[in-house]
Amino acid sequence: MKNLQIIYPTDFSELSIDTLNALIPFLKQGNNRLVLLHAAQRKRKSLAADKVATQEAFDHFVSACPGLTGLQYECRWDFAISKELILQESDKVECDLVIMATKGAKGLDRLWGSKTEAVVRDAIVPIIVLPKGAALTEVNRIVLAVDYEELSCDHRLSPLLQLADHMKTEIDVLTVNRKEEQLSRKEKMHRKQLKYRLQDFPHRFSYHFENEVGEGLIKYAKAHRASLIAIMPRDYHFLESIFHESLSRKMILDSPVPLLILK
Missing domain, CATH: 3.40.50.620 (HUPs)
Structure with a gap:
């Protein structure tokens, strides 16, 4: 960067x-x-x-x-x-x-x-x-967490792509607990848009299954020796925020892997 x-x-x-x-x-x-x-x-x-x-x-x-x-x-x-x-x-x-x-x-x-x-x-x-204890001396693989329901392929991805270009790193686009056949046509359209956005960067689309999404991201990142997890947080309605711990919050509190929160 x-x-x-x-x-x-x-x-x-x-x-x-x-x-x-x-x-x-x-x-x-x-x-x-x-x-x-x-x-x-x-x-x-x-x-x-x-x-x-x-x-x-x-x-x-x-x-x-x-x-x-x-x-x-x-x-x-x-x-x-x-x-x-x-x-x-x-x-x-x-x-x-x-x-x-x-x-x-x-x-x-x-x-x-x-x-x-x-x-x-x-x-x-x-x-x-x-x-604590993490560093960014070498970023050789970035996990980008997506669910395709809402996907921004413009300004929010720019910091991720700039980092990937600067560090010459690979990007794993990861979906947790969703199978290919479970994606709607709109979600598949979002996936294609993301594919075009990443065409100049080494990348792959992956799937992982775990009881809890945050735990799945962390386990995948560790297993594939990823140096960074990138997430795009959602805004929860007031009642939802009372009963659900958002993914970004859980990752901030629990992840041993550095996070890039795309805003």
Whole structure:
């Protein structure tokens, strides 16, 4: 991926530092511009003291990532709620991509969701989600999850195709728990449209069967040594959102494989 402005939100944690250090070689492969973004919190009586403490913490974070040398980057921070600041900055026309580190969520944290999932739900730019320990140093195979009921073959696929072209990778177009004969004519039309859209890239159409769609995607990706899973999230109606955990949410919380959320 080249010539992109990429936002990397950070809370200055060890996870954030380790993820960025693993990510830097990938970022340096193109003429990309990195925005390190932090949402600070008021902790002291003095605003000036909070500003000094935040800047010192940011300086420490940058010093812990020596690979930033030679990469175009800038540091931005403000006193704000993390989700709101990320959306505010990513809504700007110059932002092309957000990359977020996540450790998932379990127990009560899963009930309320993660910060990453909250951003993904409302963002208008594509987002790469990197689970703990994951990296993008080599992307040799991408799994694109589709169901053909709703398929966007225009702008939402562009980040995926740009990444595939840059990394010279293969694309597995995967349908989970649907057989060929179960596809309607409209869905088959969508599949043909996607085939034409991918004609300049090495790709194949595959099927996988599993009790649960998200688990099927993860198992397929692991079995075929995929480096990235790309999904196009759907919008659920209010009542559906109460009773169903969306695929994108489950993948963000559970997948050990990096995700590309196409928006």
